[in-house]
Amino acid sequence: MANTSSRTLRLLSLLQSHRYWPGDELAERLGVSPRTLRRDVDRLRELGYPVEARRGVDGGYQLAAGAALPPLVIDDEEAVALVVGLQAAAQGAVEGIAEPSVRALAKVVRVMPARLRRRVEALSAMTVPAAWGGADRAAVDPGTLTEAAVACRDAERVRFAYTADGGRRTDRHVEPHRLVRLGRRWYLVAYDLDRSDWRSFRVDRLTGLRGTGARYRPRDLPADDAAAFVRAGLDELPRPHAVEALVDAPAAAVRDLIGRWSTVEEVDAGRCRVRITAGSLDWAAMALGSVGADFRVLHPPELREHLREWGTRFLRA
Known part of the structure; x- marks a missing residue:
């Protein structure tokens, strides 16, 4: 049974590594007869792996896409690459996949052999992350x-x-x-x-x-x-600056850009009122400037002076 089980896993690994295997070549790689190969393929199908067979002189096997993702068999190099890739994804390199990446990491690392964990740790330790404009202050190990x-x-x-x-x-x-x-x-x-x-x-x-x-x-x-x-x-964190501005842009467009950090109310079809509670005037200025439309600061007066200083500095540049 142990030999049959290990051979089945080897067959699965081979099917996952190539799009199509001629039957004779696949049987030779496994060291079995074509009849034994057919039984092993049937065993994989019983486990839920959709293995397609092509009959004839050039007949062979390939692993097809199924209704659900079956367990995968990966080698040591692929396991290390998988963990390193998931670690990078967990840092938010691609929007929307950070949280699933962490869940997948928790599953993979839990079953990873110690020798592979050491390789991942060494690779992470010897890799220096870089970002435009300096290091990310919120970088997570x-x-x-x-x-x-x-x-x-x-x-x-x-x-x-x-x-x-x-x-x-x-x-x-x-x-x-x-x-x-x-x-x-x-x-x-x-x-x-x-x-x-x-x-x-x-x-x-x-x-x-x-x-x-x-x-x-x-x-x-x-x-x-x-x-x-x-x-x-x-x-509940202290945010000392309550900012209010009229923005010459539709409310829906402004919400798409800065709605997660502000309250946006429609004034008319092409104008809206924006309220921001911020810890710094710099942040409020950047948020309003990122809209790409004219705006008028209603409150506080110190933001108007702050923007004048920014404008003078930009003009000098």
Whole structure:
């Protein structure tokens, strides 16, 4: 049975590596007779793999697309490439796939042999990320992100060091609940055991995250979902600048550009009122400027002066 099982996995690997295999060549690669090959193919079909057969002198086999994605067999090099690619995707290189990438990472890393993990870690350690305009201040260590995802999935308590916005460093012992990606940042929603309350932690500020081996029974989160909990926490952060402006552009177009950071109300068909609560005037100026339309600042007066300074600097450039 062990020989049959290993041969079946070898057959699957071969079918996944080539679009089409002549029957004689495939049987020779496996060291079996054409009759045994047919039985192995039938065994794969029973497992849900759609293997198509072509009869005749030039007959052979190929793996077709099925209704669902079956388990894949990959070699060591492909496994390392897969993890490195998923780590890059988890950083948000492509919009919309960061969260699925983290879920896939948690599954792959969990079953990856130690020798391959060491190769991935070495490759990550020796690779220097670069970005236009300097390093990304919110860069997340892929290993930390993966460990957090695994701990959430397995309901395992973790410990880590956390550096708050003001630079204060504390040690935390938490029950991780969910990872949330909001904008360009990742947040870990967890129950803080030392403070007996729920918290959200920016993952780029976590260091030394490690599992404790202790399992827990998941608690009820005091919010509709983890994303709502993170947003509510961010809404409570101090934002001293309340900005209001009239923008000469349709409300729908402005919402598409900056709606996630502002409130946009239609004034008429070609004009809208924008309200932004921001931590800095620079950010509000960039948001309004990115619309690509004329606008008039209604409030606060200091933003008008701020824009004059920007305009003078730009003209000098």
